[in-house]
Amino acid sequence: MAVITYRDALNQAIREEMRLDPSVFLMGEEVGVYQGAYKVSRGLLDEFGPMRVVDTPITELGFAGVGVGAAMVGLRPIVEFMTWNFALLAIDQVVNTAAKMRYMSGGQISVPAVFRGPGGSALQLAAQHSQAFESWYAHIPGLKVVMPATPADAKGLLKSAIRDEDPVVFIEGEMLYNTKGEVPEGEYLTPIGVADVKRAGTDVTLICHSKTVSVALKAAEQLAADGIDAEVVDLRTIRPLDHETVLASVSKTHRAVVVEEGWSFAGVGAQVVDVIQREIFDELDSPVLRVTGADVPMPYNKHLEKASKADPPKVIAAVKRVMYLES
Amino acid sequence: MATTVVMEALSPTMEEGRLVEWKKQPGDAVAVGDILAEVETDKAVMELVARAAGTLLKHAVAAGTTVPVGQALAYVGAAGEVVEGGPAAQTTPAAQGAQAAANGREKAPPTPVAAAAAPPAGGRLKASPLARKIAADRGLDLQAVTGTGPEGRIVLRDVETAGARQPTAGGRQATTTAPAPSRPQVVTPALTVAPGAAFTDVPLTQIRKTISKRLAQSIGPIPTFYLTAEADMTRAAEAREGLNALGEGKVSFNDIVIKATALALRQHPACNAWWQEDRIRYWADVHVAMAVAVEDGLITPIIRHADRKTLREIGAEAKDLALRARERKLMPEEYTGGTFSVSNLGMFDIDEFTAIINPPEAGILAVGRIADQAVAHEGQLAIRKRLRLTMSCDHRVIDGATGAQFLRTLVRMLENPLGMVW
Amino acid sequence: MTAKADRKRGSPAAAGAAAPNPTSDLNADTQRSWLRQMLLIRRFEEKAGEAYSLGKIGGFCHLYIGQEAVAVGTLAAMRGDDYITASYREHGHALARGMSARAAMAELFGKAAGCSHGKGGSMHLIDASLGFLGGHGIVGGHIPLTTGMAFAIKYREEDRVAVCYFGEAAVNNGAFHEALNMAALWKLPAIYICENNRYGMGTALERASAIYDISERALSYDMDREVVDGQDVLVVYQAMQRAVKRARENKHPTLLEIRTYRFMGHSMSDPIHGHYRTREEVEEHRKRDPILVWSEKLKADGIIDERGIKSLDADVISEVEDAYRFADAAADPEPGELWTDVYASGGTA
Structure with missing residues (x-):
């Protein structure tokens, strides 16, 4: 199996789906001539031409609406946001139109659009460019929210998202684009709504997604040295949330820590904790803890930035608390 | 010195x-x-x-x-x-010292603070949900467990060590973190009634005393809990049809339930018992009381030795007793001395209900209606005749597992009616 | 007058209104049918207002009374497979497009038999089979959708057009500019119809827009434009014909500013006059009631007489009464409908 980057896995997924289905097209800022702000769309303009790889003005609200309108009449747009920070300008189209059309038309109109781009922080991009908005979109009935952590999942999930009949918010990670992994070639679909156990363990469950998967895996390695066997559950899809996998894992380990990049208030982890306490209260041996980004706008200074992020030491400390091993 | x-x-x-x-x-x-x-x-x-x-x-x-x-x-x-x-x-x-000495788990704090052993005066006992569940499954009283979590919270490792140290009444060992096994062995006292004796009295053990006291405080004079199971009555219905086709007296579903109950009680004598305040009386014979609605209330005539009677005999006797009950012609001995009761509201189209225990009996079975339901049967969706049974148990006498095993036997009997005939 | 001839900033008069109205290409039936459509919308809206006051219609309810000629005239110039989006003041457009009064009224009543199965309501009349794609509740939010539909038309090399209706207050919204810019940039077959009824809720045009002539906004995008008298259905029709031709044949978008007037309050919860306009102003505009204007013309041309008009009116009143009774008697959606249509799979996530 080929080892490729997350970026190229996404490129492969888009290319394959565009070859398969002429109604699929890509639009966004710098996706064509420039070859993509993060080079996800590299080479696509050459292969598919400007009608299917559409460079847009910097007009997030406008082109998101164009994507939704095209989807309402049967096209399958992939709307790229250069980052999800900019997508705030377009959130009216995503929330008020894409997520609502099926319902308020009584099932007459579908919006099979994918909104994609990098979310969360990278390095020293400061407050306006370092935000994780998945919980905003996951809050909205009518949307699906997908966040792959590995190249293989990036490909499999993006292909599934493009084929999905519902609007899918597909949040990538700038820091993930260069990560490498084995990716099956050709037809490879990862189902939306299914979490993945990235590491099996028995003592505690680390629930994470996107960039925090690697944080959790690193923490798990270090915990193993202490004789603690952590299970790492990668949610992969935030909505619909895979209750089954989460609950099965925590039922086994009896302790859980949710790790996410975003802010804590009403975050993804809050929903995960709700599901756990509601469904398997009696399986819990300790309160479920959360490791999140610091509840502040992202600072520019690199030391402050580092301190704000969820990292392995914070995860390890939380694990020790849920296992009653703190001194 | x-x-x-x-x-x-x-x-x-x-x-x-x-x-x-x-x-x-x-x-x-x-x-x-x-x-x-x-x-x-x-x-x-x-x-x-x-x-x-x-x-x-x-x-x-x-x-x-x-x-x-x-x-x-x-x-x-x-x-x-x-x-x-x-x-x-x-x-x-030094009660606390004894427990600390017995505490053997590696990562437990070397010396739990004595104050953590008991709940704070006037405060409530703190235990994790999992610890509570495991303690309940294994019959451990959390009051006796030293909590080593924050503020004395009893956590999994505490019930594990407590379970390992304190064998429960039946001698089971609590050993792993896994939930209780799905088919626990039933813990019942040796229940042999001496030949010729009508019953055997077993003095209350300490654990039974505590259980009775606490549960009674918790819920009222009779600490009752309920178990519900569903039986597939398709085969019983066929059997009944066949029997009735013989033209030798009608057999009702209620008769079948009474017979099956009696046979199940024979196999589970722990449920065929009376609460006697300082002791539990386990009966040698099975006398099933059946609740009969009368004009301004109900009465429970007894089918004596129901386990030994044929369905036809039960059918005839039940019919006669019910008739005379409504006419107020029953003799006292005909409605006293039951060892277990059956109450049936199926004829009123009740799906399921809970019945009130008729003391000093320790259990009563509430029988709902038989209804056609779509269920998975042998891997396929099928319309089957289903019956819901709810057993009310006096927890001082019958524990969850004991009642559950009885109920399982009963359901098997009903689902395999040939077993009753032979 | 088209904008290509009027690139320079100036005062584009509502030329259509003053020009002669050749109706030779329209047969008498068509001309009478426009009168009937306008009457249907008028009576429907009056009945909706009545039902609203009786509590049979909930939420917001924005009536179209006074603007009927815009919907009827523009839709008459379109083809059945064109795409249409509108704002929340869209009852008239839905009816003019061919939605039955029953389906529309039942939707206002929130009934399962409504066009959106009771899930959309007054602001979200939708019938995909008519190409009537909403009924949108966010001012300006649907304008980019139309650009997207026009994009899809071009992408698939079709000859449909995509048409969007919005009020003059929406042109101050970013979505309007973003959408028109892309439509002009990409040469899309879109027609943006600004129904300038003078007030965005209670704010007069001149209190909200730096320029008075809305059509001038098109100059920013080098887009064709026209200013149209919206109270004369024939003028509206002819302007729309030109816009449709540009879009269908040349893939040139147009901004049509159609000047009209809302005789009622912004919504049912607003007074007709309020503090923002005078009774006299409303009465003055009522003199150019589009139904009156068109009736007079048809009578003058000998197409219909007073008796014929009365008969048409009686006919639409009975259609609206039937729709009212139908909606009133229709069933609410099943409780389980709460959970359907959220996702394609039907369920929730």
């Missing part, structure tokens, strides 16, 4: 203990930590360990005796030392 060994409070709720067996005899050398005796507390049989070294000089009480906490049990001193029968100068009352 001799040290007095006293009955220790081995659980926070323990007021007295029964000395089951002496492990050290007068003259035996004793080291600190040696097991002197086994003591049955209100929770479990526990080990009484020596607090002082020397020679066991004298037993103050004999095995089998129940002794209040604090009373002298024995004396340990220098070999040959003579002790008076009275209280000694130095006693070692």
Whole structure:
């Protein structure tokens, strides 16, 4: 199996789906001539031409609406946001139109659009460019929210998202684009709504997604040295949330820590904790803890930035608390 | 100077203990930590360990005796030392120490703070949901468990160590973190009724005393819990049709349920019992009381020896009893002396209900209607005749697993009616 | 007058209104049918207002009374497979497009038989089979959708057009500019119809827009534009014909500013006059009631007489009464409908 980057896995997924289905097209800022702000769309303009790889003005609200309108009449747009920070300008189209059309038309109109781009922080991009908005979109009935952590999942999930009949918010990670992994070639679909156990363990469950998967895996390695066997559950899809996998894992380990990049208030982890306490209260041996980004706008200074992020030491400390091993 | 060994409070709720067996005899050398005796507390049989070294000089009480906490049990001193029968100068009352000594898990704090052993005065007991569940499954009383979590919270490892240290009444060991096995062995006292005797009385053990007291406080005079199961009555319906086609007297579904109940009680004598305040009376014979609605209430005529009667006999007798019950012509002996009751509201199209226990009986079965339902049957969706049964159990007599096993047998009987005929 | 001839900033008069109205290409039936459609919308809206006051219609309810000629005239110039989006003041457009009064009224009543199965309501009349794609509740939010539909038309090399209706207040919204810019940039077959009824809720045009002539906004995008008298259905029709031709044949978008007037309050919860306009102003505009204007013309041309008008009116009143009774008697959606249509799979996530 080929080892490729997350970026190229996404490129492969888009290319394959565009070859398969002429109604699929890509639009966004710098996706064509420039070859993509993060080079996800590299080479696509050459292969598919400007009608299917559409460079847009910097007009997030406008082109998101164009994507939704095209989807309402049967096209399958992939709307790229250069980052999800900019997508705030377009959130009216995503929330008020894409997520609502099926319902308020009584099932007459579908919006099979994918909104994609990098979310969360990278390095020293400061407050306006370092935000994780998945919980905003996951809050909205009518949307699906997908966040792959590995190249293989990036490909499999993006292909599934493009084929999905519902609007899918597909949040990538700038820091993930260069990560490498084995990716099956050709037809490879990862189902939306299914979490993945990235590491099996028995003592505690680390629930994470996107960039925090690697944080959790690193923490798990270090915990193993202490004789603690952590299970790492990668949610992969935030909505619909895979209750089954989460609950099965925590039922086994009896302790859980949710790790996410975003802010804590009403975050993804809050929903995960709700599901756990509601469904398997009696399986819990300790309160479920959360490791999140610091509840502040992202600072520019690199030391402050580092301190704000969820990292392995914070995860390890939380694990020790849920296992009653703190001194 | 001799040290007095006293009955220790081995659980926070323990007021007295029964000395089951002496492990050290007068003259035996004793080291600190040696097991002197086994003591049955209100929770479990526990080990009484020596607090002082020397020679066991004298037993103050004999095995089998129940002794209040604090009373002298024995004396340990220098070999040959003579002790008076009275209280000694130095006693070692330290319930907490016993538990700490028994605590063997590696990562547990070396010395849990004594204050954590008992809930704070006036405060509530703190335990993780999982610890509570496991304690309930294994019959451990959390009051007796030392919590090592924050603010004395009892967590999984605490019930694990407690379970390993304190065998439950039936001697089961709590060993792993896994949930209780799905098919636990039923713990029932030896229930052999002597040949010729009508019943056997079993004095309440400490654990049964505590269970009865606490559960009664919790829910009212009869601490009742409920178990519901669903039986597939398709085959029973076929059997009934066949029997009725013979034209030798009609058999109702209720008759089938009574017969099956009686047979199941025969297999599970623990449910065929009366609560007698200081004891539980397990009956040798099975007399099923059936609730019959009468004009201004209900009465429960008895089908005696229902386990030994044929369905046709039960059918005829039930019909006669019900008729005379409505006419108020029953003799007292015809409606007293049941060992278990059956109440059926199926004819009123009730799907399922809970029935009130008819004391001193320990259980009653509430029978709903038989309804056609779409269910998975042999891997396919099928319309089957389904019946919901709810058993009310007096928890002082019948524990969850005991009732559940009885109910499982009953459902099997109903689902395989040939088993009843033979 | 088209904008290509009027690139320079100036005062584009509502030329259509003053020009002669050749109706030779329209047969008498068509001309009478426009009158009937306008009457249907008028009576429907009056009945909706009545039902609203009786509590049979909930939420917001924005009536179209006074603007009927815009919907009827523009839709008459379109083809059945064109795409249409509108704002929340869209009852008239839905009816003019061919939605039955029953389906529309039942939707206002929130009934399962409504065009959106009771899930959309007054602001979300939708019938995909008519190409009537909403009924949108966010001012300006649907304008980019139309650009997207026009993009899809071009992408698939079709000859449909995509048409969007919005009020003059929406042109101050960013979505309007973003959408028109892309439509002009990409040469899309879109027609943006600004129904300038003078007030965005209670704010007069001149209190909200730096320029008075809305059509001038098109100059920013080098887009064709026209200013149209919206009270004369024939003028509206002819302007729309030109716009449709540009879009269908040349893939040139147009901004049509159609000047009209709302005779009622912004919504049912607003007074007709309020503090923002005078009774006299409303009465003055009522003199150019589009139904009156068109009736007079048809009578003058001998197409219909007073009796014929009365008969048409009686006919639409009975259609609206039937729709009212139908909606009133229709069933609410099943409780389980709460959970359907959230996702394609039907369920929730």
